[in-house]
Amino acid sequence: MKLLPFAAAAALIAGPLHAAPSAAEKQMAATVAAEQQRNVALLEKLVNVNSGTLNLAGVTEVGALVRPELDALGFETRWIPMADAQRAGHLVAVHKGNGRGKRLLLIGHLDTVFEKDSPFQAFIRRGDKGEGPGASDNKGGVVVMLAALRAMQAAGTLKNADIEVVLTGDEEDVGTPIPLARRDLIAAGKRADAALDFEGLSVVDGKDMGSIARRSSTSWTLTVTARGGHSSGIFGASAGNGAVYELARIIDTFRRELPEQNLTFNVGLVLGGAQAALDAQGIRGTAAGKSNIIAEQAIARGDMRTLSNEQTARVRARMQAIVDQPLAGAKAAIRFEEGYPAMAPTDGNRALLAMLNGVNRDLGLPEQAPLDPLKRGAGDIAFVAADVAGLVGLGPSSEGDHAPGETVDLDSFERQATRAAVLMSRLAATPR
Template sequence: MLKRTVAATAAFFLLNGVAHAQLSDTEQRIVAAVKQRTPAALELLEKSVRLNSGTLNPEGVRAVGEIYRAELDALGFETRWIDMPPAMKRAGHLVATHESGQGKHVLLLGHLDTVFEKGSAVPLWERQGDRVRGQGVNDMKGGDVIMIEALRALRSVGALDPAHVEIMFTGDEERTGHPLQVARGDMVAMAKRADYALSFEGNSKHEGVDTAAIARRSSGGWVLRVKGKPAHSMGVFSAQSGYGAIYEAARILNAFREQVIEPSLTFNPGLIAGGTDVSYADDTATATAFGKTNVIARDAEVRGDLRYLSPEQGERARQKMQAIVSTGNLPGTSATITFSETYPPMPPTDAGRKLLELYSKASQDAGLGRIDTNDPSLRGAGDVQFVAPHTVGIDGLGAQGRGAHTDDEDLEVASIERGTIRAALLIYRLTQTAR
C-alpha cells in the first residue's frame, strides 16, 4: 500500500511539473501572485455582491462601480465615469485605461448591474461551503473580480507595464438603455481601437470540460398585431363574420412553428392577449384585455423574442415570418408584424477560434485543462456582441456557477482562482505580442 501511495504521489508531481513546465518564469510568478490573493479576491467579491445593483437601481450600480474604480486606480489605470442621459434612467458606465504603444491592444468587458432589483428577497451573500449564493455573484460580479485580480497579478510581477488595456464596466447590461447608439456608442468606439475583446461573463461546463463562447445569438423581438371583425359568436367561421383575431393569431403562431424552424434559431411568443380590446404597457410588460365569450375577438397582440446566430439567418427568419403574416389570412382578419434587435448576433469566425485556442493553451499550460467552445443556443445575449463586428472577441472568462438570473444563483468559489489564472496568462500573452 505504501509503495502504491508513493508511486501515485510521484506521478502526481511529475504530471503537475510537466504542465507547469509550459509556463515561463514570469508566468509562474503570475500564477503564484494569483494564488496568494485568493482570500482577498473573495473578500472583494463579497464586498461588491453585498451591494444591490439592479439595473434600475442607479445608486447601487454606481456604488459597485466605485469599489472597482478604487481597485483600478490603485493599479495605475486612468478611470472615468460615462454618464447616460437622464431620460435613459441608467447609471452609466465605468471606463479604465492603461496605455502603452508596445503590445496588442486588449479590451476587457464586464458589467456592474444585476437582474435583482432593489427590494429583492434573494440574499445578497450566503456562503454554502465551497459555493456562494447571492445577487449577481455569478452574473457577473464573479467575472468582474476575476478581471481585476488578473490585472493585479500582472502588475505585481511588472507584466502590466507594457500592456495596452481598456476596460468598460457597463451599468445596464441586463436591461440595456435606449437608444442603443448612446448606450453602447463608447463601447463600439473602444472596440474599433482594440485587437482583441475579452468578456468576463460566467463560463459553464460541457461533458466535464470548461467552455468559452466565440459565438452568441442575437436578442431582439417581434410584435404581432391582428385584427378581426367584432360580431356575435353565433356567426364565427362564416364568410360574413369571419374567424376573429384570436384564431388568426393562432394560425400565424402555428405556421411559425411549422415553417420557420432551423438550427440555432428560436422565436418565443412570451405574451399573448386577445378580445374586443387589448392594450400593452411597455414599462411594466403587462397586457390587459376585455372580451366576452359570445363576441368574436376584434384584437389580438403577441409579443415574442427572436434569436439568431448570423445576420443572414435573421433576415431569412424575418422574411418567412412576414410572409406568413401577410398571406393566407383567415376570412375577416388582417395582421401586421414588426421586428426589433437589441443585441446583434456574434457568428463564429476563424479568428475567434484561434483566440479560443490561445485561451485553451494558457489553461492547459497552467494545468487547468482545455477549454472548448460552447453551444451558442444554450446562452443568452451579452455585451461582447456589440464589439464583435469590430474586433476579435471571446466571452465566458468569468466565474462558474449555476442558476444565473434565478433566486438560486450561485458560484463555485474555486472558479475565482481558476478563472483569474487563465485570464491573467491570456492577457499577458496577448499584450506581450507586438502590434
C-alpha cells in the same frame, strides 16, 4: 472585423503540446493564489451593495467601489452617466502600454437582475462556495478580471499592455435608446484587437468550455385586427375568421415553417377579444370580450434568438411574409424590436480560443472545447462582435445564476484569473 492573422491562428493550433510557463507566468499564478482571500473579501463587498439595473444609486455605488481598484493599477478611469438612457452609467478605464501589442478590450457589468425589492440581498460564504445576488453574474467576473490585472502588474506584464475596460451598468436590462446605451462599448470595440468577456465560465459534464459565440436576443410584437360581429357568423363571407383565429394561424405557421439550426423563437404573451391592449412596457395587457362576439383585436409578444445577424434578417423576412398573407376579413402587422445582436463564431474567435488552449496546455489545464451556443444567452460582447474577435467566459464558474441562491465556485477564481492573466500578457506581447 480585426481578426488574429490566420497564420498566427494556425501556428497556435499546431504549436507544441506543452511548454513550461515563463518566470513571469509563474509569478502571475503565485500572485493569484496568494490573493484568494483578498478576492473573496472584495466579492463580498460588491455583492452586499444592491445593484439591480433599475437601482441607479446602487449601480453607481458599485462602480465607485471598483474604480479605485483600477486606479491603483495605473488605469485612467471615468464614469459615463447614462441618464438619457434611463440607466446609471458605465465605468470605463484605459491603461496605456507601449503601443506595440494587441489592444485588449475587457468587458463586464456592474448590475444584477436582483432589484431592491428582491428578498435575495446578501453574500454568504459556504466553504468554497459564495452565495449572493450577482456573486457570479457579474460581480464574480469583475473580481476575476481585477485579480488577473493585479497578477499582471506583479509579474511586470501590465506596464506594456494596452487595455480598455468597459463595465456597463445595464447589461441585465439595457437602456434605451440602445445606440446611446451601447455607444461607448461599441466605440471601444472599434479600437480593440481582441475582446475578452468576463461573464461566467460554462462547465459541461465537469469540463470547462470555451465560448466563441453568443446568440442574439430580440423581441417582436404581432397585432391583428378583424371585423367584429355575432359569433354565429364566424367563418362566413361577411364576418371572416376573427382576430384570434388569424393570430393563432400566424403563430402556428411560425411553429411549423421557421425552425432551423441555432434558431429559437417563443411566444410569451397573448391577448385577444373585442378589445386588447398592451401596457407601455409590453409586459402586461388587458382584454375584454364575450363568448358570442367575434374577436376584433389580438396581440402576441415573443422573442427570437439567432446565431448571426444574417440569420436574424432572414428569419424576420420569413415571419413578415407569413404575416403578409392574412385570412379573409383580417389585417395583421408585426413589429421587430432591437435588442442584443448575435456574436457569430468566426475564425478570429476560434484563434483566440486556440490561444487560450495554448495557455491551458502550458499551465497543465485541460483543453476547453467550444461551447454549444444554444447553452449561452445574449450578452454585451455581441455589440462589438462585428468589429473585433472575441472570447466569452473568462469569469468564474457558478450555478443558479439569475435566481435566488445564485452560487459561485470560489475555487474557480484562481484558475480563471491565472488563465486570463497569462492570455492577456501573451496577447499584449503579440505584435499588431
